[in-house]
Amino acid sequence: MSGLRGRLIVTVVFAAALGATAAAWAGVQQSTASLFEAHRRYHTEDLAGRITQAAPSAQYPPGRGSLDRLRIAAGEHSLVRYGDAASGDGVFASGAQVVPAELRQAMNAQADSEDPRVLTQRVRIDGRPWLLIGAPVMITAPDGTQAPSGIEVYAARDLTDVEEQVDGLVRGAATTTLAVLPLAVLLALLASQGVLRPVARLRETAQRLAQGDLAARTEPAGVDELARLTRTVNDMAASLQDSMESMARMEEDSRRFAADVSHELRTPLTTLTATVEVLHDILPRANSTRSADEEEARESAQLAVIETRRLVELVEDILDIARIDAGTAQPRWEETDLFEVISTCVRTRGWSDDVVITGPAAGPGGPTVMADRRRIDVTMANLIGNALTHGGAPVRVVITATSEGASVQVIDSGPGMPDDVLPHVFSRFYKADAARARTPGSGLGLAIARENALLHGGEITAANHPGGGAVFTLRLPRAPEPATGEVHQEQGE
Amino acid sequence: MSPTIGGVATVLLIEDDALVRRGLQLALKRHGHRIEAAEDGEDGLARFGIGGADVIVLDLMLPGMDGFEVCRRIRESSQVPIIVLTARGDDFDVITGLEAGADDYVVKPVRPTVLDARIRAVLRRAVGDPDGVRTHRGLRIDTEALAVSVDGREVGLTPTELRLLLALSRAPGRVFSREQLLEEVWEQGYLGDSRLVDNGVMRLRAKIETDPARPEYVQTVRGFGYRFGPV
Numbered sequence: 001m002s003g004l005r006g007r008l009i010v011t012v013v014f015a016a017a018l019g020a021t022a023a024a025w026a027g028v029q030q031s032t033a034s035l036f037e038a039h040r041r042y043h044t045e046d047l048a049g050r051i052t053q054a055a056p057s058a059q060y061p062p063g064r065g066s067l068d069r070l071r072i073a074a075g076e077h078s079l080v081r082y083g084d085a086a087s088g089d090g091v092f093a094s095g096a097q098v099v100p101a102e103l104r105q106a107m108n109a110q111a112d113s114e115d116p117r118v119l120t121q122r123v124r125i126d127g128r129p130w131l132l133i134g135a136p137v138m139i140t141a142p143d144g145t146q147a148p149s150g151i152e153v154y155a156a157r158d159l160t161d162v163e164e165q166v167d168g169l170v171r172g173a174a175t176t177t178l179a180v181l182p183l184a185v186l187l188a189l190l191a192s193q194g195v196l197r198p199v200a201r202l203r204e205t206a207q208r209l210a211q212g213d214l215a216a217r218t219e220p221a222g223v224d225e226l227a228r229l230t231r232t233v234n235d236m237a238a239s240l241q242d243s244m245e246s247m248a249r250m251e252e253d254s255r256r257f258a259a260d261v262s263h264e265l266r267t268p269l270t271t272l273t274a275t276v277e278v279l280h281d282i283l284p285r286a287n288s289t290r291s292a293d294e295e296e297a298r299e300s301a302q303l304a305v306i307e308t309r310r311l312v313e314l315v316e317d318i319l320d321i322a323r324i325d326a327g328t329a330q331p332r333w334e335e336t337d338l339f340e341v342i343s344t345c346v347r348t349r350g351w352s353d354d355v356v357i358t359g360p361a362a363g364p365g366g367p368t369v370m371a372d373r374r375r376i377d378v379t380m381a382n383l384i385g386n387a388l389t390h391g392g393a394p395v396r397v398v399i400t401a402t403s404e405g406a407s408v409q410v411i412d413s414g415p416g417m418p419d420d421v422l423p424h425v426f427s428r429f430y431k432a433d434a435a436r437a438r439t440p441g442s443g444l445g446l447a448i449a450r451e452n453a454l455l456h457g458g459e460i461t462a463a464n465h466p467g468g469g470a471v472f473t474l475r476l477p478r479a480p481e482p483a484t485g486e487v488h489q490e491q492g493e
Numbered sequence: 494m495s496p497t498i499g500g501v502a503t504v505l506l507i508e509d510d511a512l513v514r515r516g517l518q519l520a521l522k523r524h525g526h527r528i529e530a531a532e533d534g535e536d537g538l539a540r541f542g543i544g545g546a547d548v549i550v551l552d553l554m555l556p557g558m559d560g561f562e563v564c565r566r567i568r569e570s571s572q573v574p575i576i577v578l579t580a581r582g583d584d585f586d587v588i589t590g591l592e593a594g595a596d597d598y599v600v601k602p603v604r605p606t607v608l609d610a611r612i613r614a615v616l617r618r619a620v621g622d623p624d625g626v627r628t629h630r631g632l633r634i635d636t637e638a639l640a641v642s643v644d645g646r647e648v649g650l651t652p653t654e655l656r657l658l659l660a661l662s663r664a665p666g667r668v669f670s671r672e673q674l675l676e677e678v679w680e681q682g683y684l685g686d687s688r689l690v691d692n693g694v695m696r697l698r699a700k701i702e703t704d705p706a707r708p709e710y711v712q713t714v715r716g717f718g719y720r721f722g723p724v
Contacts, residue, residue, distance in 0.1 A: 259581050266580040269602035278519050284520065312602050330584050334687075335716065348682065361693035374684055450711050 004199070008192040009185065016184030024173030032166045036122070036159075040131060043157045044118045047133050051153055055137050062151060070137070070153065077130075077156040082149075083486070086306065091125055091156045091222050098125055099132060099137045099154055107152055116148060122159065129159040198226045202233060214241040254326045258319065265315050267359045268318070273312060276304040281332035310442070317444040321428070324451045331372035331455055333480065338367050338376070338406055339401050345380045346397075354388060359399025359408075367399055367406035370479035375452045380417050382445035383460075383472050391470050403480040414462040425462045426450045449474075502616055504544035504666075505529045507537035507563065508578065509555050510700050513601075517550070520605035526612065534558030540567055548612050551595070552578045553586055559592045568594035572651040574615035578603070591692040596653040597679060598686075614680040618652045620659045627662050629722070632701060632710055634662055653678060654697045656688075661711060662723035670718040694719055 054073030058066040067087040070288075071080040073434040077090030079099070085226055091098055103121045110116040123130050137151035201218050208216035210435075217237060220230035254354040282297040323329040339359055346355045387395040392410025397411040417425065424430045429443040453460045465471040508514040511532070518528045527544060531537035534555050541549065542564045549567065553560035556645040562577055577590040587598050596615045599608055623636040631644040639655060641648045650658065656678045661669060669677075669685035679689055694713075698705040712720050 060496055109674040218634075263580040266601040267513055270580075271510075271512045273602040274513075274516035274605050278523055281523055377684060 001060060001067040005192045005196055006196065009188040010468070012188035012191060013181065013184045016187070017181055018457065019391065020180040020184075024177050026338060028166075028169050028173045031169050032239050035165060039157070039159065039162055039375075041118050043131055044120060044133055044135070047074060047135055048118055051135055051137055055149075056140075058137075058151075060139060062150065067151075070151070074153050074155050077158075079154040080151065082151045082153070088154075092154065096154070098123070098156075099134070101133050101492055103132055104240070111136065111148060111150075112475065113148070114146070125156070129163050131157040131159050133157065137432040139289060143448060156323050197224070198230065202226070202230055204236070205233060205288070209240070210341050215243055233305065251326065255328050258322045259324055259327065261322075265319075267313055269308070272308050276301065276308050280305045300301075314442040314444070317442040319450055321444060321448055324448075324455060329455060331375060333370045333372060335368055336371040336373050336376060336475075338371075340399060341373060341376050342380050342408065345377045346384065347383060349385075351384060351388065354393035355384060355395045355397060357397045358397070359397075360401060365422065367401040369405050369456075369476045371456055371476060372452075374454065379452045379460075379474065380410075382449040383410045384476065387414075387470070387472070402475070405476045408474045409471055409473075411465050412468055412469045416468060417462070419469045422464075424460055426460070452487065455480075501525045502612065503529060503545070505531065505537060505541055505549045507531045507534065507555065508552040509533055510552075517608070519607070520686075521609065521612075524605060524609040526609070534560070534563040537563055541567065541571075546573060548574045548576065548616055550576050550578060550608070550612070552580075554580060559608065561589055564590065564593035564595055566714060570653075574652050575610075576611055576615060579644040580606060581707055584593055586646070586688065587686070588692075591688065594696070596651055596693075597689060610680065614678075615653055618655055619675060620656045621663055624663075629662070629665065629710060634658065641701070646702050650697070650700060652701065653693060657693050658701070658711075661719060665722040666720060668714045668717050668720045674718065690719070699720050715722055 001148060050073050051070070054070050058070055058412060061084075062070070062082050064085065066082045067082060067085060071078045071087045071089065074080065077092060079086060079088035079092035079096055081087075081096060086096060088095060096104070100121060100123055103119060104465055106119050110119075116138070117136040120134070121132045123132055134154045135153045135155075137148040137149045140146050141148040141275045176397050198218075205218040213239065217234050218230045220227040220234070241461070244395030258307045279301040283294070285407075320329070339357070341408060343357055346357065384395055384397065387410050394413055396411045398411070400407050401407075426446050426449075428447040430446075450460045452477070453474055457480040458474065460475075461473050463471050463473070495714075501695065504521055506514060506517055506521070506528055509532055509606055514530050514532065518530055521528050525593075529540055529544060531540050534557060537549075537551070540546075551560050551563060555563070560577060564577065567573060567575065574597075575595045576661065577595040577598045578600060579586040581589065590598055597611050599611060618639050619636070623647055625636060627634040633642045635641070639668070641650055641655065641658065657674065660674060660677050670721075671690045672685075674690045674693075675681045675685040676685065678693070679685060681689075682686060694711055695705075698708050698711055702708045710721060712722065714720055
């Protein structure tokens with residue numbers, strides 16, 4: 001049972017039980033009181049009637065016989081007293097000591113009254129309930145005036161039956177109260193459901209929203225706080241959906257833009273690449289005694305080839321970085337042996353003479369990571385190329401297996417980097433020396449290297465090696481975060 | 494089909510951009526190819542229908558019928574090698590192009606020497622020295638006549654598919670990595686796209702296996718590559 005539901009039910013049941021008990025108790029009290037009052041009235045009137053009948057025939061002052069007669073007229077369990085003389089039977093058989101002091105005092109107090117009343121008190125004698133009635137006997141003078149006679153009649157009436165009736169009432173009330181409880185639980189369940197169902201629906205909606213179903217809504221019911229909360233949640237979901245949609249639109253736009261730019265730039269570059277190579281091919285083969293024009297044409301063709309290649313590289317780099325920025329880069333993760341990739345990278349670029357690679361050799365036990373082979377190749381080519389151009393040969397590449405994955409250090413033999421350059425080396429198009437002539441490369445190499453490292457869930461840092469030279473450190477986790485792309489699956493089977 | 498290394502191959506270039514078409518035509522001509530140029534898909538299909546070609550270089554982004562469709566239409570009746578040209582460099586083009594039946598792809602801007610090397614690679618039919626007839630269950634590979642049949646039925650393979658099958662069947666049971674197959678069949682270095690291999694295997698299976706989902710001849714060795722032979 002959920003917390004809210006439990007509390008609701010307990011509260012409702014408790015309130016219902018309290019109400020039922022209070023009502024039953026009040027009813028029992030009232031019934032009991034009127035029951036006793038009815039009996040009291042009946043018995044006092046009955047006794048008064050008996051005495052009124054018997055009193056005229058009594059002698060005055062009464063003798064023993066008169067007292068006895070009066071007692072018999074008063075019925076069972078009666079006591080008739082006059083001064084010290086008394087006649088009693090039943091509970092009064094042993095005298096007046098069962099009459100409580102309060103009643104006796106009250107009788108004494110009104111002894112000289114001209115209009116004494118019949119007094120009653122409920123007592124327990126030997127565990128049984130009795131109604132004690134005390135009645136003074138009046139003498140009626142011939143002129144009709146009445147005066148106290150000094151005779152007192154006490155009568156005891158058994159209230160056992162009445163008490164049993166009261167007990168019955170209490171039992172009835174208790175039973176009713178108990179019978180109400182399951183009903184109260186049922187009502188509480190219904191009530192809690194009425195409250196909790198909208199809450200549950202709201203929770204379900206919130207869950208679906210969290211899972212990315214931005215169209216999830218709850219129909220608000222009623223006008224209470226829950227309905228208001230529901231409307232607020234709906235509004236929130238709607239604005240969330242709006243901003244997600246506009247973000248998706250922007251992303252789609254930038255994706256299309258990157259694709260369009262890509263296409264628009266690649267098309268003329270294709271012609272340029274093809275034709276400058278044709279030019280370059282033809283011109284050197286001009287006859288051996290070249291004219292100045294031919295010499296200049298040949299040089300121009302060579303420049304055109306170099307610059308076209310550079311332009312192509314630049315466009316590729318810009319598009320690559322744009323794809324990463326737009327989050328549309330789709331790395332192809334595969335188990336990659338770093339030593340193997342880096343040695344191949346160095347070998348195919350003709351750097352073998354200037355680069356020394358140290359680290360665990362390829363094969364089982366060597367540092368392998370889940371990585372995009374092409375991107376690791378590009379990253380390492382950029383780092384090593386940068387080290388060779390701006391630092392100096394020999395360049396050391398140190399591969400180490402770490403607890404998280406692997407780290408690769410590229411250490412050059414140059415003078416190291418000035419401290420004010422260090423924070424900017426990964427900035428796009430950053431030139432350490434503004435006055436320096438253009439260097440090979442797009443100016444995006446280190447920026448792309450860093451983006452690729454981030455794409456792998458790793459990082460690149462730049463520092464100066466204590467032993468001299470600049471050191472770039474690439475750290476790669478054993479596997480990228482699952483969210484960054486799908487692991488390349490081999491097809492088949 | 495007769496072109497070999499050094500021979501003159503007829504290249505059908507289907508490219509809508511006039512300047513690119515002319516530029517590639519000039520460059521490929523210098524590499525010793527004879528170029529037929531078409532400006533859109535319909536034109537290309539018509540020219541192929543009339544004169545044929547030894548290899549088709551096909552731009553994917555064409556007005557009207559796009560390159561994927563052209564590729565599928567050609568594959569309905571021909572095993573001619575197809576190299577697709579993509580200007581977007583995104584994976585969708587590459588995968589869709591290979592699935593439509595292309596043997597290889599290049600991303601614009603392509604250097605003519607690279608395109609020439611790819612053209613020569615997809616044109617080559619044999620791999621290794623012919624060693625007579627290899628038979629495996631119902632599969633019969635004639636390494637001299639370069640003919641393949643399954644249960645007596647002749648199977649038409651593209652040169653690339655044939656080379657892939659020849660490479661794998663040369664050493665039954667031996668595991669070839671994707672990189673090895675890329676090198677041997679597509680003549681591409683270690684940075685070549687291993688999807689070429691996966692796609693080639695898929696198309697080869699579709700042609701020679703009874704149930705390509707449960708291959709009998711070309712097995713996947715998960716995490717390594719492929720091998721020829723029983724499970």
